[in-house]
Amino acid sequence: MNERVIATNITKSFRSTKALDDVSFSVNEGELFGFIGPDGAGKSTLFRILTTVMNADSGDALVDGFHLKDEIAIRSRVGYMPGKFSLYPDLSVQENLEFFAKVFGTTVQENYSIIKEIYVQLEPFKDRRAGKLSGGMKQKLALCCALIHKPRVLFLDEPTTGVDPVSRREFWEMLGRLKQSGLTILVSTPYMDEASRCDRVALIQKGKILDIDPPGVITKKFPLHVIAVKSDNMQKLRKDILKVEDAESVYGFGEFLHITMKKENSSTEKIESLLKQQGHQHIEVKIIEAGIEDCFMHLMEHNKN
Amino acid sequence: MRTILVIIRKEFLQIFRNRAMLPQIIMMPLIQLLILSNAATFEIRHLNMHVIDQDQSQASRQLIGKFKASNYFELSDFSFDEKHADEDIMQGKDRCILMIPKGFEHDLMKEQHTKLLLNINAIDGAAAGVINTYALSIIQNFNQQIDAQWINQQQFDQQKILNTPYSFWYNPYMNYKTFMVPGLIVMLLTMVGMFMSAQNIVREKEIGTIEQINVTPIKKAHFIIGKQVPFLIIGLVQLTIGLLVARWVFSIHILGSIPLIYLFATVYLITLLGFGLLISTMVDTQQQAMFLAWFFMVIFILMSGLFTPIEAMPQWAQNITKFNPIAYFVAVMRMVVLKGSTIKDILPQLTAISIGGLVMCSLATLRYRKRDG
The missing domain is CATH 3.30.70.100 (Alpha-Beta Plaits)
Known part of the structure; x- marks a missing residue:
């Protein structure tokens, strides 16, 4: 199998707190991989390290074949959706999308096919300011912006937190379809019920991975x-x-x-x-x-x- | 290059989307320029003066007449009582007391010298200094006249009177507005540029967009340049408005080269915006950014030579002004606008500000981290 993300012994501390303690795992191409754990388990820190916006204390990872120190290569290959909504609230839906496309040296037209299915729902609001969208719409826009440069690996940090149940289900259905196009997706969530949507899940707590298995296996092993x-x-x-x-x-x-x-x-x-x-x-x-x-x-x- | 343009476009979109922004960057400086240039003057007129004339002679009346004839003093009270005069000063009714003692004329004639007492309320030190200068010049003038009229007539010994004609170069009528307006333009340009840049990157930190920017392949230097250019353009627009107001409202003719002003303004703004962005990368909230920006702004403006001449500062303070970008720009504006200085004349300032700009922009770029701890 083709491994898209291989993390080996990643450790990260904030002062005396160990946020990540010797974390190792690998994610295959086209896999929907979930990190499940409570708040403060270290999920966001892990994602920030893998997307090269934070340095690990020790350990390394290969993201789409590149080491973490090769940040420029990784940044153009990954899509990242931070837990906190982080698009420009004073720019419109379309302006946000165009900005992120151009920053990655591409255009919305070029990669429209990837986001088409999600974007059609946003289209009626394309001139609305991003800050004025509803929670579910914000998530969809953020997903579009994270996908517009055709990333090979997608990192979604708690994408469904603060989103209504209907939008949550829609969101997971979208991820399922994206996965089918060969995209590798790493997603974190505090909601246990979302685990069954993943191909494999890693249970994470206090910076340590407790178990990695398909959700069915984890429950059977119980x-x-x-x-x-x-x-x-x-x-x-x-x-x-x-x-x-x-x-x-x-x-x-x-x-x-x-x-x-x-x-x-x-x-x-x-x-x-x-x-x-x-x-x-x-x-x-x-x-x-x-x-x-x-x-x-x-x-x-x-x-x- | 393309990335820079993308960022510039985005910044402009955000700036003009903010409805308060346009009035803020165009109207506010305009109003400030019109108000401050009329208010910031050291000329004091109609000062209330309390006169105690104990001599009641021809000489004393002549001296009082000179004070009366000047536009500066308003002889509001006359008395023979020092106590009464002191009370008036205490109550703020009068600014100064002129006391002509008994025997003023007699001493002047016989002894060739006499005494006068001038009491000035120095609660406002700067004003007291100005009052003192006015009064001294009037008394000196009186002195010369007395010399010529009376004393020398009697002695038939024509003393030479040293007459010093004067002329104020570059500002022949000593018009304060001519002097203040170029400096004020610098100040207004600086305030807007500094605050907008200091708040900019930290705002992205606050709303979290920096996180999304950091995962993009944008280069750090491109990001800083992309942030600087929109504010640079706004600054130059403000400069243009300022110069037009100076020309039309205050009738100040620019003697030097206008492109030279724009050249210096560009380098200056790059330095200033680099400093603002450096602040922005160092702090975590917009509030902290504002406090830091204000801290430097107050020092920079008060030590810029705009309100008090740099030559009047103690040596250590003069040394500090060597690191004050506003001081260079104020000096250059006055030189080019009023004196017609050429690029040769302002080369030292241009060199200094260029070095400053290089340092500030490098620091801002280095300090901006796309990757933390």
Whole structure:
């Protein structure tokens, strides 16, 4: 396979905090590679290093065949969409796009085919100032600007943060189609549910990569059993649930509590009757498949120890 | 080269999109020039003077008459009481006291010398100095006349009176506006250029666009030049407006070569904008940029020779002005506009400012990092 990004032992510290701790991974051509982790995990720092806007303390990477010190070569080969909206708010949609095309020595016409599908949605607002666009439109414009010079590798730093659910889904569908054109995409997100959209994901926490695998493999590899529980008194439930035999840990997931069980043979009836004894009503207990989030929580917990 | 043009175009788009910008760069300097040139003058007229004439003689009346005849003094009060006069000064009613003691005329005739007392309210030191000069020149004039009229007549010993005719070169009527306007044009050009450039790059940092710029293959020097050129053009437009106002409103004829002024202004603006952009690369917020820009602006303007002559400063301060770009431009403007100096005459200033420009632009380029820590 053709590797587009190979990172080896990248380390970066800010004063005493280690933002990235010996990070290594590789991304193949045409792959949609996700970095999943909470805020402050080091995702943005990693992207800034790989796009050559920040120096690593140690370690190196090959981006589209070029070492990090070869910044001019890398800068014309990568597209980067920072987490914070960073286009000119006082320039119109069209002016922003033309500016970034020309800065890369190309024109909008030349590479229009790449952005066409996204840009048609922006076209009605092409004379509107970028600062006056809605969140979803801003993301689309930023994506267009990051793509207009036909990059080989695309870095998207939390592209869906602060975007509504519909726009989020649209955005991921767009990424899926871009990937099919052979573009290599690295995307970071704090949303676990977006992991399933990626070909492979790296779970990252406190500057360390915990696991890299396709999302399906990560959940299959999960050694424990997950049971979702809900009742009328969730606060009490949190305490009572630990009385269940073999319960390892409990996390809140929306309206349910997820209990990871050490053994697979625990039955839902046993838990239900135990909770009834404690005075809970409207009890719902079901065995579920572990999601990325469950795996993440588990790995985090294990990493601590 | 193409990249530079792209950046210049973008900067102009942003400048003119900002509605407050155009009035800011055209109207504000214009208004300031019209107000300041009329206000910034050292001429003081109609000063209230309290006269205590204890002599009541022909000589004392003649002296008072001389003060009255000048346009500078308004003889507002007469008394014989020093206390009363002191009170008037305290209350701010009078600016100075002229006290002619008893025996003024007698001493003048017999002893050939006499005494006068002049008290000036020196709360405003500069004004007090001016009042002192006016008063002394009137008294001197009186002295000469007395010499000629009375004393020498009696002694038949014709003393030679030294008469010093004077003429003010390059500004024959000592018109303050003629003197101030070229300097003020420099100041206005400087303020707008300095503040706009100091705020520019840091603004991109604040709104985050610098991050997107940094991942592009734009070269650092191209970026700095692309930022400088629009402000340079705006500066030259302001200079043109300033010179037109000087010509039409203040009737100042430019004696020297106009292209020479533009040549110097271009080099000067490159230096100034380089400095502004250097500030912009060093700070993190527009507020910090403004504070730093103001700090240097105040020092530069007050030490530029615009309001107080550089020759009057202590040596160490004069040494500092060697690093003050405004001082060079103010001097050159006055030389070329009022005196008709040629490129040969301003070569030292042109050399100094060129070196400054080279240093500033190099520093700004070096200090602007596309890659951090």
